Amino acid sequence: MRAEDVLADQQNQGQFNGVTVRKGTVGAFLANARLWLDESSGIDDKAIAERDILDALPALHALGLFDIVQVRDSALRELVSASAACPG
DSSP states (O other): OOHHHHSOTTOOEEEETTEEEETTHHHHHHHHHHHHHOTTSOHHHHHHHHHHHHHHHHHHHHHTHHHHOOOOSHHHHHHHHHHHHSOO
């Protein structure tokens, strides 16, 4: 399967397990995770990255990302796991 088989080029979002997921969600999560984990990132940048990570988690869980991929960093893994335990 190719990316365009999941979302056509002209599509910007899709429904996955009842959740609207925008194109780019996984890429944005990875960029925010890198920033959040970077010790040289400023506190304000880390706070924004964490907010954006938390906002993306329902979509990432709906995609089943964490059923396939394990987060190696323990702090980020805890953030992801805690969000899965909290409904809503």
